[in-house]
Amino acid sequence: xxxxxxxxxxxxxxxxxxxxxxxxxxxxxxxxxxxxxxxxxxxxxxxxxxxxxxxxxxxxxxxxxxxxxxxxxxxxxxxxxxxxxxxxxxxxxxxxxxxxxxxxxxxxxxxxxxxxxxxxxxxxxxxxxxxxxxxxxxxxxxxxxxxxxxxxxxxxxxxxxxxxxxxxxxxxxxxxxxxxxxxxxxxxxxxxxxxxxxxxxxxxxxxxxxxxxxxxxxxxxxxxxxxxxxxxxxxxxxxxxxxxxxxxxxxxxxxxxxxxxxxxxxxxxxxxxxxxxxxxxxxxxxxxxxxxxxxxxxxxxxxxxxxxxxxxxxxxxxxxxxxxxxxxxxxxxx
Amino acid sequence: xxxxxxxxxxxxxxxxxxxxxxxxxxxxxxxxxxxxxxxxxxxxxxxxxxxxxxxxxxxxxxxxxxxxxxxxxxxxxxxxxxxxxxxxxxxxxxxxxxxxxxxxxxxxxxxxxxxxxxxxxxxxxxxxxxxxxxxxxxxxxxxxxxxxxxxxxxxxxxxxxxxxxxxxxxxxxxxxxxxxxxxxxxxxxxxxxxxxxxxxxxxxxxxxxxxxxxxxxxxxxxxxxxxxxxxxxxxxxxxxxxxxxxxxxxxxxxxxxxxxxxxxxxxxxxxxxxxxxxxxxxxxxxxxxxxxxxxxxxxxxxxxxxxxxxxxxxxxxxxxxxxxxxxxxxxxxx
DNA sequence: GTAGAACGTGCAAACGTTTGCCCAAACAGG
DNA sequence: CCTGTTTGGGCAAACGTTTGCACGTTCTAC
Numbered sequence: 001x002x003x004x005x006x007x008x009x010x011x012x013x014x015x016x017x018x019x020x021x022x023x024x025x026x027x028x029x030x031x032x033x034x035x036x037x038x039x040x041x042x043x044x045x046x047x048x049x050x051x052x053x054x055x056x057x058x059x060x061x062x063x064x065x066x067x068x069x070x071x072x073x074x075x076x077x078x079x080x081x082x083x084x085x086x087x088x089x090x091x092x093x094x095x096x097x098x099x100x101x102x103x104x105x106x107x108x109x110x111x112x113x114x115x116x117x118x119x120x121x122x123x124x125x126x127x128x129x130x131x132x133x134x135x136x137x138x139x140x141x142x143x144x145x146x147x148x149x150x151x152x153x154x155x156x157x158x159x160x161x162x163x164x165x166x167x168x169x170x171x172x173x174x175x176x177x178x179x180x181x182x183x184x185x186x187x188x189x190x191x192x193x194x195x196x197x198x199x200x201x202x203x204x205x206x207x208x209x210x211x212x213x214x215x216x217x218x219x220x221x222x223x224x225x226x227x228x229x230x231x232x233x234x235x236x237x238x239x240x241x242x243x244x245x246x247x248x249x250x251x252x253x254x255x256x257x258x259x260x261x262x263x264x265x266x267x268x269x270x271x272x273x274x275x276x277x278x279x280x281x282x283x284x285x286x287x288x289x290x291x292x293x294x295x296x297x298x299x300x301x302x303x304x305x306x307x308x309x310x311x312x313x314x315x316x317x318x319x320x321x322x323x324x325x326x327x328x329x330x331x332x333x334x
Numbered sequence: 335x336x337x338x339x340x341x342x343x344x345x346x347x348x349x350x351x352x353x354x355x356x357x358x359x360x361x362x363x364x365x366x367x368x369x370x371x372x373x374x375x376x377x378x379x380x381x382x383x384x385x386x387x388x389x390x391x392x393x394x395x396x397x398x399x400x401x402x403x404x405x406x407x408x409x410x411x412x413x414x415x416x417x418x419x420x421x422x423x424x425x426x427x428x429x430x431x432x433x434x435x436x437x438x439x440x441x442x443x444x445x446x447x448x449x450x451x452x453x454x455x456x457x458x459x460x461x462x463x464x465x466x467x468x469x470x471x472x473x474x475x476x477x478x479x480x481x482x483x484x485x486x487x488x489x490x491x492x493x494x495x496x497x498x499x500x501x502x503x504x505x506x507x508x509x510x511x512x513x514x515x516x517x518x519x520x521x522x523x524x525x526x527x528x529x530x531x532x533x534x535x536x537x538x539x540x541x542x543x544x545x546x547x548x549x550x551x552x553x554x555x556x557x558x559x560x561x562x563x564x565x566x567x568x569x570x571x572x573x574x575x576x577x578x579x580x581x582x583x584x585x586x587x588x589x590x591x592x593x594x595x596x597x598x599x600x601x602x603x604x605x606x607x608x609x610x611x612x613x614x615x616x617x618x619x620x621x622x623x624x625x626x627x628x629x630x631x632x633x634x635x636x637x638x639x640x641x642x643x644x645x646x647x648x649x650x651x652x653x654x655x656x657x658x659x660x661x662x663x664x665x666x667x668x
Numbered sequence: 669g670t671a672g673a674a675c676g677t678g679c680a681a682a683c684g685t686t687t688g689c690c691c692a693a694a695c696a697g698g
Numbered sequence: 699c700c701t702g703t704t705t706g707g708g709c710a711a712a713c714g715t716t717t718g719c720a721c722g723t724t725c726t727a728c
Contacts (some may be wrong), residue, residue: 004476006714017678022716029717030675052452054714057387057683066449074421074433075414077615083408087435091442096449099408099433101421108425115400115430118386119453142338255615262619280615281411281589285596287621340684351708356686363687366706388684391713 005046014042056120067097068116070126074101078297085301110135123308127151145311149304151194159307161322168293168326169202177210185236185243188221229256251278273334288332339380348376390454401431402450404460408435412631419635444469457642461485479645483638485528493641495656502627502660503536511544519570519577522555563590585612607668622666
């Protein structure tokens, strides 16, 4: 491992003190023009790159222009889109973002939280693994700017940007009911996630509004991964009195459900209607085109990044809480 | 920003020297059991977390158990799957991975390369933006272990794991030809990427084998994003003498092409046949199910991470070059 | 002509670790 | 009882920066 050149090397070569070099680089303090030129020349010749580690060690408050983003599952398009939103505004503001994929694993989340903190990122964006995530709370207490996305954190008044899951689910199920369905299967999210619960509430409220009784048989919870969508759809559709419509609470599980439906040879929407949460890549050209509630994933990321940047700039500003509206895109699957 | 506790605080509280604390943490050197207990207690009480920045500054060779992964586009499922492969083996070996999305932007790639280097990651996995990427070469020269994935780097004998793009494309186009098509449109990848060129070569070779002349009209290059697939499909299909089949060189562009086909109201495969590179989420339940060449994205990531870990362990081992075979999944779209 | 001010630069401390070296005490063998 | 080896743990340097302070020079203004 070739040792990279340091301030000292540059200083020696330019025949100045290291502080002069440092000040030249950072444009801080007054340095004579010809001295600067000499320093620059030396830097070029040595191919000098400042050592970020040392820099951060010394000045823990010096902005590193680094953001951390911790997401549950990178294969979930929702989060990929969200990440792009974050990326784009970060980059426009000259920030880099370090992405960590924790795969819904609490230990992993904690680990990454640790890493990001000790990398001294300027701020962190994440969907807390559950409402009272002590690790996240700890980070907040440490003073690292944090903004929550997608899921919420019960305590603390931090910046957050969420999707209005209740309204999204409500509108979706209202639509299903309006289409005449009475037995609506729910493939829900994890019961301990705020998104899962909100969407469930939407499902229930729509039933209540329509005076429909809930059938607990038809309500099942997955883990937001494709397999569980497939499995649960199978369970639901093999019931003695199966549902005539399915409301699937995220994109990956929708894909899973579609697998099952195809395997069973059922026709959409005649034999089984379906509306899913999350827009999918081929949803609009699918046969039939899929009715979905589209979450503004990119915008969530974008807003979150903007909020985070604002907070980094002014740590005292009051917390902002944004709730973005999802959109029911009615196509042909229900 | 509350200042976190340091070794000094712990040492003071446990009434020992900081070196003793350090040695207790790292299990290095002999420390008496009751001293250890005292130190541990102090650490717990203070909630001490070692500062990774300082640690790395001091011992630049001390393993941080951190890997860097730089990818072109996180929204491309291929890379998401690849990332998961990397993640999984990294995590099994107690490594964390920092993910950077450079969006095919050379400046951004350079920037992230810089960041990761100065974060002193133990190694980096990336698809080089093009064959003679000087920034990557520089990193390699610095001694940071690097393994290339997906695309290759002309110079240097580094570890790499790629997909056999030529064979993949060859088999796909052979299949198309075997189905009786003579006018096959190509929606290719960027001409300056190794993957794009390899797949093009497969396309050409299949033609040559079949004694078919190439029609330059039918050969176009996109940028691996959805929009270009849509646009180019439109161009191709509005030709006076349009192709009867399309070979699309990545997943996102395939989705784009499908949009165009749907918009034009064309029937697959009767009016237009199609085979795409990359497996897509709903490809098998699409109507008709899509014939694709599936890249073993997850395996690429997995192998790359394994290679990287081996190299970190033994930097002198000879470079390994892996070429994974893609699989032609014949369904109904061609 | 002199007192400040402004300018340009150097000195050294500090950030939080790790680690080579050294030393005291305890213990072993003769 | 003396020497030699272990064992436990302290001291201080080093990693590469940033930055407050100080100091000499050259202006500026009276």
